[in-house]
C-alpha cells in the first residue's frame with residue numbers, strides 16, 4: 110500500500126514524459142504489439158474526432174485524504190495543486206454557456222478544495238441537467254467539517270458517484286487503505302438515510318468498481334447484481350448503478366504494474382481484449398476535461414499525462430466550444446484501457 114504520491118517519493122513516473130516513454134516504447138516500438146493509432150485506423154477512426162460535447166469534467170485539485178494504490182491522478186494529502194476561485198469563476202462562465210448536459214466534478218477529493226462548496230452552489234444555479242460529484246466516501250467521515258456533506262449534496266441535488274472497489278473489507282482496504290471499507294459503508298448508509306440511492310429516488314448514487322490487480326473487470330451487469338445483493342444483505346445499503354472501470358496503465362497503476370512485473374502481460378491483455386466497437390464511444394468523444402489550473406484535455410487520463418488538447422483553444426480563459434470540438438483527440442497506448450472488452454469510461458462500459 111502506497112503511503113505517499115509518486116511525486117512526493119520523487120519517483121520517475123511522477124513525470125508524465127517518463128510514462129509516455131514507456132507507453133510508446135518497449136513492446137510497442139519493437140512491433141510486438143500494435144500502436145493504438147494503427148488499430149483504430151483499420152476501422153476508419155484515426156484521427157479520433159469528438160462528437161457532440163456532453164460532459165464537462167472539472168478536476169478541482171489533486172489533494173486527497175487517501176493514497177490509493179492504483180490512483181491514476183497520483184493524488185494524496187501531499188498534493189497541493191488546487192483550483193483557485195479565480196479559475197472556478199472562468200469555469201462558471203463556461204458552465205453557464207455550455208451545450209453539455211453533464212457537469213462532473215472530480216479530484217483528488219474535490220471536497221477538500223476550500224472553495225468546493227461555493228463552487229457547487231454557484232454551478233448548481235446554472236441548472237445543468239446532471240451535476241456529478243465524484244466523492245471517495247471516506248472524506249465524509251474524515252473530519253467533522255465534512256460530516257454534513259450528504260445534506261449539502263442533497264440540497265443541491267448533486268449526483269454522487271463513489272469508488273467502491275469491492276463489497277468485502279479485505280479487497281477494498283487492500284486497494285484503498287486500512288479502514289476505508291468501514292468508513293465507506295458508514296458514508297453510504299448516511300447517503301441512503303437522505304434518500305440517496307433508493308429505488309425510484311431522484312437522488313442518484315452510483316458506485317464505481319475497478320479491479321484490485323493486473324486484470325480486467327468482469328461483466329458490469331453481473332457485478333452490479335453481486336454488489337447490490339451483498340451490500341443490501343450485509344449493511345442494508347442500496348445504490349443505483351455500478352460502473353466497472355478498467356485501470357489505465359498510467360501513474361500509480363503503471364508504477365504498480367512495473368513493480369509487480371505485470372506491465373507487459375497487462376498490455377497484452379488490453380490489446381487482446383481490444384474491442385473495435387467501443388472506439389466510437391470512448392469518453393473523449395463527448396467530454397472535455399479541465400485541470401485545476403484551467404488547461405483543457407481530451408480526458409482526465411490525458412490530463413495526468415499532460416497531453417493538452419490539440420486545438421488553438423488550450424485554456425479555459427480562451428474557451429470556445431465550436432473551435433474545441435473541431436480537433437483531433439490525442440491518443441497513446443493507455444487508450445487501450447478504454448476499448449478493452451465492453452469498453453471503459455467514467456460512466457462505466459461504452460460498447
Ligand code: SF4
Nearest residue numbers: 173177180184217245
Ligand atoms: S483513487 Fe480517488 S480516493 Fe484514491 S487517492 Fe486517487 S483520487 Fe483519492
Ligand code: SF4
Nearest residue numbers: 391392393408444447
Ligand atoms: S484514454 Fe482518454 S484519449 Fe484515450 S481513448 Fe480513453 S478517453 Fe480517449
